[in-house]
Amino acid sequence: MEQLRGACIIGQSGGPTSVINSSAYGVIRTALDAPEITAVYGAANGIQGVLAGRLYDMSTEAPAEIELMKHTPSSELGSCRYKIADPDVDDTDYKRILEVFKQYNVRYFFYNGGNDSMDTCNKISRYMKKVGYDCRVMGVPKTIDNDLFGTDHCPGFGSAAKYIATSIAEVYKDAHVYNTGMITVIEIMGRHAGWLAGSAALAGLVGCGPDVVYLPEVDFDMDQFLKDVTDIYNKTGKCMVAVSEGVHYADGSFVSEAKTAAGDGFGHAQLGGLATRLANVIKEKTGAQVRGIELSLLQRCGAHLASQRDIDEAFLAGKTAVEEALKGESGYMVGFQRLAGSEYGVRTALFPLEVEANYEKKVPLEWINKEHNGVTKEFIDYALPLIQGETYIPKENGLPRFARLKKVLA
């Protein structure tokens, strides 16, 4: 494959994770070290930064400072949720992108994000090919939701799973301290896929797991839920519930949004999240002391508790994207294939970006127990290796020392 000389852009898009910046650093470090790559630009707020011509010159950053991106949560270059048009319908944005690419001689474009970002990436790749502009486009995956096509798992998931399982174990200790009844409901992210909620069950390996786990892959039945919880509570005096924010009734309506859900005992609109709602329903039904806890943003930005394996794999995904692009590849997302055998191992693999934009990889139904309130050993065996490895985040004053980039505009 012929050598392609030119600048590269790395952009980040979608919701934050603890390790998305490790991937971006993988791209930036590898690109800065590659002789064919003449300049490394970070797009401010993803594709919006490209459209606005807001590009940070990464060569002006101190090497030690950009390396801190490995431990810095959220998207350090800024993110966006910009929905780009289909180029066959409206090519305005693409013309502008091409203009910027030409202006800066951009020949490599790396986009770091989830399903929507891969779709953006694919559209840009197709457009550049169509207009005959030589540019290699690679997707670098990230999502705590773990719902991307092709890849065994997604950078970001392992760290969120580790945060969730650790927090559940700690809350378990807290919730079992009195010899009085206590029910705890913990709400976990994952609107359509239950990978994160299922990860709560990992805490069971250290004896501090939830009693029941509810995933959005199966319909939620409020009566059955109340029976599950009440049975456990009546037997043990405690019950810990882990529930995905995305649980929904059989008619598809989210439990968190239903205004007058049958059986929930409330006839009026409720503010607050799902955990609060379920806690109130349980309280009304059982009279027990109930506490609802929402892990909220904490689970996706808890970099101090990131999985070191996840950090390393996130870096590897970014590095591989650059290496493969330099070899001539384009139009792919970098992902992982898990090696067979009892020891965990992965190899990187390239997955064509050309997939359904709305695809969401869900937890296989056979990994959910038949009572629909827990996950099987197969789920645990899948998720456990991904939370391994302790990270030692650099500190200053006893607090995380995140990257502080100069962000000099090109």
Added chain:
Amino acid sequence: MEQLRGACIIGQSGGPTSVINSSAYGVIRTALDAPEITAVYGAANGIQGVLAGRLYDMSTEAPAEIELMKHTPSSELGSCRYKIADPDVDDTDYKRILEVFKQYNVRYFFYNGGNDSMDTCNKISRYMKKVGYDCRVMGVPKTIDNDLFGTDHCPGFGSAAKYIATSIAEVYKDAHVYNTGMITVIEIMGRHAGWLAGSAALAGLVGCGPDVVYLPEVDFDMDQFLKDVTDIYNKTGKCMVAVSEGVHYADGSFVSEAKTAAGDGFGHAQLGGLATRLANVIKEKTGAQVRGIELSLLQRCGAHLASQRDIDEAFLAGKTAVEEALKGESGYMVGFQRLAGSEYGVRTALFPLEVEANYEKKVPLEWINKEHNGVTKEFIDYALPLIQGETYIPKENGLPRFARLKKVLA
């Protein structure tokens, strides 16, 4: 002082912290090693365990296992919220305690808890003296609220403060990722004292602090609050708010409980916590995207992020309680005096248990800024040393390996 031979009891009471077990371990380890102490019992669920005669024989535990208590959150022996009567009014409980003490030849009693626990401790001490039963009673402080009399600070506070400041810094990164408006309201524990809410400001030292902090030491004014937040939001497009769960209006009513607070725009009862409530008020007023986050139990059981200094000091408090009791002291709570000078240092000190039971040490008003929406440098200088030191919690399967005690009843 004459030597007093006999057994000891250690009990834990009140809400969990990340390091209360480090104090209990300080007592247990030191007592097990003391020749005068003939047996070491852990009371199951505090004073309730004494009353029920439910005592764990700590000598049956493997030394390495009890040492894990240093990293195990919540009260490992179990806690209670039992309010003991005044012995001059009703001495039923005290007679039973004396009976148990005699049965097991208990000559040392250590009680690990907050203000209420110190009051219990004091009453038991007075009763034993009154009936002429020779028993040395010592209080070992714990509370994330940092509101105990006498002592410079309380074991448990530093770890909760570190958890809060770290989480705020991480959420800051998350909340600043898009170039769109975003207001974040983070609710922090502390019903009557603002030590924990004020600690949110520590995150400012790494450039990721809240814009405003509201403490319960001063009256909350909803109009001023909305003005503060709106002004910052209009200027920067973002606003991060840290607020104590205990903020209250000038009439003393909690903002979290007011059904129809003037100016909050709601005429109906609201479920959910203060963060959700304030987020909704702001949303209604500004139309901005607002997210409410409650740190909930996580902030008091996040042992993985404990301050190592706090763990060490908690241990020291327990150890000192035993050592001083062996020397003949009784009727005191162990606490800390901070040494003068620029380097942080403490010495242990004994504070008479004989204080007002309802005392709550609050943040000095001069440590709150004159706008009543932040803390001063004096607060930071006070709190910062307490969050220092990284702990490396033992892990198993990538998850915390907490103590697993056999809890053999004596």
